[in-house]
Amino acid sequence: MSDTLRQHAEALYATELEELKKQDSGKRPHNWLMSPQAVVTYLIGGKLKNGFEVSPKYIGSKRLMEIAVATLATDRALLLYGLPGTAKSWVSEHLAAAISGDSTRIVQGTAGTSEESIRYGWNYARLLAEGPSRQALVETPVMRAMQEGKIARIEELTRIGADVQDTLITILSEKTLPIPELNSEVQAAKGFNLIATANNRDKGVNELSSALKRRFNTVILPVPGTMEEEIDIVKRRVESFEKVMELPAEKPALEEIRRIVTIFRELRNGVTEDGKTKIKSPGGTLSTAEAISVVNNGLTLAAYFGDGRLTAADLAAGIIGAVVKDPVQDKLVWQEYLETVVKTRDEWKDVYRACRDLQ
Known part of the structure; x- marks a missing residue:
């Protein structure tokens, strides 16, 4: 190394x-x-x-x-x-x-x-x-x-x-x-x-x-065309980061990466992945590079201030920091997304609670 x-x-x-x-x-x-x-x-x-x-x-x-x-x-x-x-x-x-x-x-x-x-x-x-x-x-x-x-x-x-x-x-x-x-x-x-x-x-x-x-x-160069493409990009770049930084953390579960990518894509596109709910978009780009940064930051928190396993609590601060660039307009967009989309997904209850705790 x-x-x-x-x-x-x-x-x-x-x-x-x-x-x-x-x-x-x-x-x-x-x-x-x-x-x-x-x-x-x-x-x-x-x-x-x-x-x-x-x-x-x-x-x-x-x-x-x-x-x-x-x-x-x-x-x-x-x-x-x-x-x-x-x-x-x-x-x-x-x-x-x-x-x-x-x-x-x-x-x-x-x-x-x-x-x-x-x-x-x-x-x-x-x-x-x-x-x-x-x-x-x-x-x-x-x-x-x-x-x-x-x-x-x-x-x-x-x-x-x-x-x-x-x-x-x-x-x-x-x-x-x-x-x-x-x-x-x-x-x-x-x-x-x-x-x-x-x-x-x-x-x-x-x-x-x-x-x-x-x-x-x-x-x-366009943004990744599909969810799977973007997940693959984030996964590969995060694995490279872990290797270089020699983090004492477990590899992030694919599901955690999928949730981050889903949040970013939905807010970026102004609509949920199933196409049923229109949502407002924040002022930032919410790029794939920012998704990679959120996961890397979460892994570092998990490695040094947790048990080495990436959790929703480790990701929450990074998600909010990436989305809320404007403390007024972006914050309103994020709160609306949190209450109307994240809260309604049973499998995302931990993400909802972790983000609410940081409000």
Whole structure:
């Protein structure tokens, strides 16, 4: 077990990646470590010809992953778009790991991300002492990816100011990064491409210019289509969390995960799973990622402040914290759901009592 709290995908799944490369007989684009078909198998999971099992990293439409991988084999960049918690960053990391063997060429987009974070910066001590030179230049992850022919990643692209976003236009259209101070440029090596993520809750914050949009092929990652898909995602991610954190707790019963996912899906969709009762939705997204967080938090409570067995009391605080983001409106929505839906389900009496106790 590694002492690293969170390993990069290429380290955590090194065995799977190595086995896929050994078994891969498909044609590989320049500088790719495996063929596009093998990359999709790594993402979706499956059994190889020698019986080796590849675990699924993305549970959902295989066609979406094929489109994403095919895009990266062209000269167009990839934009993964969707609601918060729909695995955009997760998919981005695994794509880079499978294609380049390196998911660390990443720029985290924020309101404070500057042009220098994407293009290049300067070591000002050397700049003042020696003047502009290649040695005084500070390379960014994007610049290194261009030189090495690897995948670069930009997280939360729409959180970055529009003027900074547009520094990508030349990089994506000309595959060149000009360095006017040195009367020079960096030309992208074959294999270079870029994956950006953006969530539609940020729509209108910093809209992409039409010129930049044309440089991207957009793949929209939806919320899990079925209850069973979402339960499977939560179960797998929670098991991974337990393993990394070495929690002295029992694996959560599938029924507890099902109840969390049911609550989140019903509140998110505004209707009960049987379609009989309409309910109000809170202001938050109630994403799959938040469901995973609620179960992980409950497991930690059970491990260190309980008997190691996950109960409704361990989950209640996490559920309320995820649902009630606005202390007035969301609280009313939650109380109505608790009294009209949760209370009426005989098998959910423990959830009802645990949540009522925290009101």
